Amino acid sequence: MPGNTFGSLFSVTNFGESHGPAIGCVIDGCPPGMELSEADIQPDLDRRKPGTSRHVTQRQEPDTVEILSGVYEGKTTGTPIALLIRNQDQRSKDYGNIIETFRPGHADYTYWQKYGIRDPRGGGRSSARLTAPIVGAAAIAKKWLLQQYGTTFKGCMSQLGELPITFESWEHVPNNPFFAANISQIAELEAYMDALRKDGDSCGARIDVVASNVPVGLGEPLYDKLDAEIGYAMMGINAVKGVEIGAGFASVAQKGSQHGDEITRHGFLTNNAGGILGGISSGQDITVSIAIKPTSSIRTPRQSIDKQGNPATVETFGRHDPCVGIRATPIAEAMLALVLMDHALRNRAQCGDVRVAQLVDSK
């Protein structure tokens, strides 16, 4: 497949550009007979959409989703589900000044070198706007996983630029523009972002996501390990530069006697593994963290070249997220959901009902 399809059995083929007429996806492989309407999908799109606070891009996109196929009389039919989101608030002229040059740290340069064609309108195909259909597709996966296994997903921002965000409670996440699991640091985060915008600069973020009630046995050795697929899914989100599962990079300095999660009848005693052993889910929570780099489209002047290779100074105006990480939490949850959905079907194909009795009450 040429690269725009995610998943082998619950597959999501994505299309569109930031400023084209529409974006969307085709979801193939959804099991038949599940109740589904736009109302199941829109809430997740709303969590991701732009323009909801002063800390994100001011582009106004309702991101209203239309189901074009695959649902009959309110139920999935087992045939492809096409989702369509019309773009509404394109202002391509905003990008006029960057057509001939390459923004440092941006896909401008590599798209031009690869394709010999460049769509500068809002980043074209490389825009994070293309994560909207992913979030839509994942809403369907989440519904199925919840019904089948009780699987749930949550996520939060754990660092904004230089500011670590202390975990207080998941209940805070929907109540602030940063998806922070914290209520006491919000003023600090807002001040940080306001200063950043004033400076015409941008910052990175760290996001943590967790899947709970994951069935044991998901993941395929040798290559398609569950963690390998999570690595692929997460690193494929725009601007992600690092992925950790469980103890992540901290496991380098751990001893084996400290890292290996001991097991009792009543469950695992720790979760350094992040819910995955040998590439296969253990039934524990799956825990993932990602590093998101700062946005490359900034007002600060930067040294670059133009299409002829001549030196140029680049300053980017227009509407941009000063921290793409702010809206990344629902996207990371979505990617994790797509991985688990695909592997749930793959496991059902090969292993059917051979799975032995659950040995521990780990949940």
Place this chain on the structure above:
Amino acid sequence: MPGNTFGSLFSVTNFGESHGPAIGCVIDGCPPGMELSEADIQPDLDRRKPGTSRHVTQRQEPDTVEILSGVYEGKTTGTPIALLIRNQDQRSKDYGNIIETFRPGHADYTYWQKYGIRDPRGGGRSSARLTAPIVGAAAIAKKWLLQQYGTTFKGCMSQLGELPITFESWEHVPNNPFFAANISQIAELEAYMDALRKDGDSCGARIDVVASNVPVGLGEPLYDKLDAEIGYAMMGINAVKGVEIGAGFASVAQKGSQHGDEITRHGFLTNNAGGILGGISSGQDITVSIAIKPTSSIRTPRQSIDKQGNPATVETFGRHDPCVGIRATPIAEAMLALVLMDHALRNRAQCGDVRVAQLVDSK
């Protein structure tokens, strides 16, 4: 595909178990007409093989490779290349004591839960021994990439347990058992490992790999970004818990004005991107780091359960790597090579010769 095939156009299908009669792989998609013999493959296998120092498992495996197909009169024919490595030094009785219990932190538990069948002989399919055919396949990819583009690969260990290893020079890497780019810390590393073995414990490691002279334009948006595929490849190596590209997790605390690599006629001024922008190679070095957890098979007694769910204490004897990270450097290089090879062919398929002139002399 059920999970044991890597790559879409240069595909490697792997088979075998640690203590079965043989391990190997079938490589499909190798371009025809390249000179190839076992002599091109054996040196990389020798870098990875066990038993070469006291710091790794003492299992004696020559890992001698036999090419079964796909080569005629010394040249690749364009048809599948099968590699076969017979296992020689199985001592399955060593594992007798762990057949009925699950090692904390090991795939024992999840294989049993997924398949209802467990091959305890050396970890069976979950053994890191299965990386040998990967290294063999990658030797072929490396040869082709070197001939076509001059692409080269190198790697080193940058941390052993709690000990950071200072980079001195690549030339030191082949001259010590740790793949350290350092000559002055070797005694320290050896003492650390000796103490660890004495304690019956294990430790993690951090490995850095670099690909140079990578053609610009490799990687497929949206999902099959080059970094996504690297995330998949690296996280799929046994025991890996984290992957970083370029600045990695450090990019969280960077400003956009600091992270975005400025461009001049003479090349990029920095490489925070790790050679990838928007999921597509930029022509800069591709830089990747991985975190490897400590081995789970240790002599230290640990709390666990048996197949009936009853409490059990597990101590693992037999031959194990006290730090699987020590032999991981050639494996990480191999995975990176397989990713680039596959994407070189994918790029050739879609983009043929449309690529525009190289704009910067970045190398």
Place this chain on the structure above:
Amino acid sequence: MPGNTFGSLFSVTNFGESHGPAIGCVIDGCPPGMELSEADIQPDLDRRKPGTSRHVTQRQEPDTVEILSGVYEGKTTGTPIALLIRNQDQRSKDYGNIIETFRPGHADYTYWQKYGIRDPRGGGRSSARLTAPIVGAAAIAKKWLLQQYGTTFKGCMSQLGELPITFESWEHVPNNPFFAANISQIAELEAYMDALRKDGDSCGARIDVVASNVPVGLGEPLYDKLDAEIGYAMMGINAVKGVEIGAGFASVAQKGSQHGDEITRHGFLTNNAGGILGGISSGQDITVSIAIKPTSSIRTPRQSIDKQGNPATVETFGRHDPCVGIRATPIAEAMLALVLMDHALRNRAQCGDVRVAQLVDSK
């Protein structure tokens, strides 16, 4: 992939139902830089669309295509091209009488058994209406193949029910409603169809398609032989029950001394192979024939059962093609074009420019 995607490198993911809001597809892998607009696609859709003569269904669908993505300033960008066709003339009430029963010879029965959900509106997903996006996607493939290699496609009906149609000239094909390469038999064919409609019955057809100026070397041993892929593509067209390449079933009674096409400097002397040897194109014309069964939706009463398994008599009213074969010629050409396009890219990936000099002037 769950079954709605055709092709590995030029991949077409199809969605929609006969009476849903829209049908369409996402084409991934189109090379960048090719001029493309709806005007390149619409003519092929018009050749296939319903309602153009009294011999086909009277449903009025303009089948107007909209390109939603993948084209910028009139050129393909190398990213996915989404095609959208809104359904216009659904009259689902026409099908009311068949909701509870199964038409003999129709997918009604198997969809119900497989999915437990049945969309009776015009056959839902099983409708031949879903070939419209295929024809649209193939128009893009045809344009590229023509530009790259001069490859062209043509097809005609060679039998209608019991009536063989004598080949006179390709020039007649666009000038009659049957895609017959014949001008003298048209009155006979029209009379045959009129009688059939009057009887409330339907008939089959045989279609021949030819690709000319096919580059030598397309097709992948072992399984993905070019003829295997053509078998897959053609047998996947609604109502096809047989596929022949070259001499087809006639080769059973041929001797080797008669079948094997002799070669001279000036080309092959015959084409029993249909342009494919060992699964790889030889540069000769690729010739394919398909058998299309008679439509199952007929007014003639037939014995069947209902969803509870009780006996029922089924008569189908509504708008149907009395011979689906009449509109099948452009569809068969389209499928052949998709196969060749995909293999042209696959060949470019693996073999690049190794191809040796063309040995014969076979064209």
Place this chain on the structure above:
Amino acid sequence: MPGNTFGSLFSVTNFGESHGPAIGCVIDGCPPGMELSEADIQPDLDRRKPGTSRHVTQRQEPDTVEILSGVYEGKTTGTPIALLIRNQDQRSKDYGNIIETFRPGHADYTYWQKYGIRDPRGGGRSSARLTAPIVGAAAIAKKWLLQQYGTTFKGCMSQLGELPITFESWEHVPNNPFFAANISQIAELEAYMDALRKDGDSCGARIDVVASNVPVGLGEPLYDKLDAEIGYAMMGINAVKGVEIGAGFASVAQKGSQHGDEITRHGFLTNNAGGILGGISSGQDITVSIAIKPTSSIRTPRQSIDKQGNPATVETFGRHDPCVGIRATPIAEAMLALVLMDHALRNRAQCGDVRVAQLVDSK
């Protein structure tokens, strides 16, 4: 995938050449826990092997299979099963006279044009010898399908050259060298073959295969219809030029009122559909016929060219099957089994247990 892997969930990756050291395959996706040993596989290989009568090639190959992986203590583990068959009776010098020229009707020409490399030893990769691992892999699929659903496979030759073979009884098939379901015509068939060999010529054959007790619901719309996959599988067998399902080409001249199989509580009344409706299995027998062309390697002198394009006369000596169709029956059964196995797993993935009650007792 580059073309040497069959199937998406029960996938068979094939390697080897006719006169290389070994042939074999890797089977990925076999469900765990099934009893399996070489004794399950060898009988099917023995049905296909050469040298068993004077009417086939006299090459002596025991085709002894070795299982290299994926089976532990007599049961499948769910991990890849590698099958190895060492070649024994290569006599490559026999082919010396055809190295520089191209046999009319043979893959010689296209392999050379595609790869620029040619392995003339017994046809190299294009040899029908490569169907041995397919038959081996299919033996595993057959065992699983039989255990799960009671599915069985049978096949026979229904035409040898110009001689139609009347169907008498399946019981005759194992008792003659032609896989004829007939005992009274054997002398006639033997005389036909003896004359053919004396003439240094070859002939074609028609093979019929049937799968019984096929579960309803296998096959994926839109493209991966069960008949499409059968078309792919059968046309991919060496020398096949035509494929029919059910009524096949005869359906062209049928009326709808005649072709559509009527349904009663007690089953379908006829089987023109060949067990597949809308690309999905109906529970009826799946019936397939294939046309096999005459062997191209014959002693009769034929006009051709050499590698420089100069005229040449080609006569092929060495050991060849004068009718490759004679050994094709077990191969066609094997391909049908692989298709059904793959789709059984695909159906289980998507549809799990939603399948509604079986409505008719069709078996």
